[in-house]
Amino acid sequence: MIPVSVAPMLDWTNRHYRYFARRLTRRTLLYTEMVTSAAVVHGNREGLLAFHPDEHPLSLQLAGDDPDELARAVELAEPFGYDEYNLNAGCPSERVQKGNFGACLMADPPLVARLLQAMRSATDKPVTVKHRIGLEETPRYEDMLSFVDTLAATGVRRFTVHARIAVLRGLSPKQNRSVPPLRYDDVYRLKEDRPHLKIEINGQVRSLQDVQDHLKHLDAVMIGRAAFADPALLARLDGAVFGDFRLQAEGLTREKVVEQMIPYLEDLCSRGGSPRWVFTPMLGLFAGRPGARSWKRGLSGALPDLPPEQLLGHALASVPRDVQKESLA
Numbered sequence: 394m395i396p397v398s399v400a401p402m403l404d405w406t407n408r409h410y411r412y413f414a415r416r417l418t419r420r421t422l423l424y425t426e427m428v429t430s431a432a433v434v435h436g437n438r439e440g441l442l443a444f445h446p447d448e449h450p451l452s453l454q455l456a457g458d459d460p461d462e463l464a465r466a467v468e469l470a471e472p473f474g475y476d477e478y479n480l481n482a483g484c485p486s487e488r489v490q491k492g493n494f495g496a497c498l499m500a501d502p503p504l505v506a507r508l509l510q511a512m513r514s515a516t517d518k519p520v521t522v523k524h525r526i527g528l529e530e531t532p533r534y535e536d537m538l539s540f541v542d543t544l545a546a547t548g549v550r551r552f553t554v555h556a557r558i559a560v561l562r563g564l565s566p567k568q569n570r571s572v573p574p575l576r577y578d579d580v581y582r583l584k585e586d587r588p589h590l591k592i593e594i595n596g597q598v599r600s601l602q603d604v605q606d607h608l609k610h611l612d613a614v615m616i617g618r619a620a621f622a623d624p625a626l627l628a629r630l631d632g633a634v635f636g637d638f639r640l641q642a643e644g645l646t647r648e649k650v651v652e653q654m655i656p657y658l659e660d661l662c663s664r665g666g667s668p669r670w671v672f673t674p675m676l677g678l679f680a681g682r683p684g685a686r687s688w689k690r691g692l693s694g695a696l697p698d699l700p701p702e703q704l705l706g707h708a709l710a711s712v713p714r715d716v717q718k719e720s721l722a
């Protein structure tokens with residue numbers, strides 16, 4: 394099992410972010426944004442599912458509540474070559490609840506088991522699930538254990554737990570990522586009680602030290618918001634977690650990352666894409682370093698009237714040279 398991943402994040406972990414993230418880490422598991430099974434079955438599949446070969450290893454996160462439709466979505470996604478499929482049983486947004494998927498699925502463990510079974514029947518690749526500790530109505534550790542046992546009976550072996558309950562009424566999705574308290578100990582206990590299952594923890598992991606601390610207890614760690622706000626964090630994972638020092642040997646710096654994104658940007662713009670699709674994932678590249686603010690300013694607001702390929706270089710020039718050239722890996 395891959396011991397560290399970047400969380401699925403709607404509007405954030407799109408293919409442009411993932412291509413950029415791969416400049417910083419080759420080994421970390423990446424996830425798509427959540428895609429509904431209905432969109433895969435009825436929508437523009439190429440637009441929703443296509444990805445760059447560099448993005449491997451990549452998990453497709455699906456959301457839905459109809460076993461047949463989820464199985465069909467997996468079947469239709471197979472030719473795209475995803476490395477695994479993940480079911481979203483943890484997202485608390487109202488839109489998602491209206492569709493009866495995401496976190497509200499936790500109220501119906503047998504249904505979630507059927508969904509996972511259906512997905513497994515459509516692929517030989519691993520099928521995994523991302524969920525919460527529980528819901529407001531089922532907040533106890535024992536509730537989660539029973540939920541996990543019901544799902545594990547289908548043969549699913551990998552569980553990602555966002556270490557909080559979800560509050561479906563009264564809290565926004567954003568509040569649901571900070572208001573219910575973190576319960577890391579319950580996730581550690583799950584691994585102790587079910588050592589044969591692979592357990593990944595998620596929730597407020599912000600540093601390499603946090604990753605390493607959790608890995609003392611668990612099989613894997615999922616990084617969410619910090620991977621977007623401070624993507625340079627990803628550059629230390631290959632060496633420290635995987636013992637893979639290739640990027641370090643190549644002398645990874647923020648300047649090199651920016652240079653590597655220029656051909657990608659040119660190609661995208663030549664096919665009618667917007668430079669902002671590339672700039673948004675890159676906004677945090679200098680987080681915490683001198684020049685972070687001017688870099689962000691250079692990539693947002695009114696952009697200077699330059700050809701797209703020169704815009705990145707222009708923003709980079711506003712950052713002190715020594716920061717551009719700092720070693721990252």
Ligand SMILES: Cc1cc2nc3c(=O)[nH]c(=O)nc-3n(C[C@H](O)[C@H](O)[C@H](O)COP(=O)(O)O)c2cc1C
Pocket residue numbers: 400401402403404405426427454481483484523555570595596597598615616617618619
């Ligand atoms: C902008 C945004 C979009 C998100 N979209 C999804 C999603 O599509 N699927 C999902 O399972 N979780 C989604 N999440 C939740 C994250 O995957 C993760 O569980 C959560 O942010 C907690 O991890 P963190 O504290 O490291 O950020 C989203 C979070 C954010 C901030």
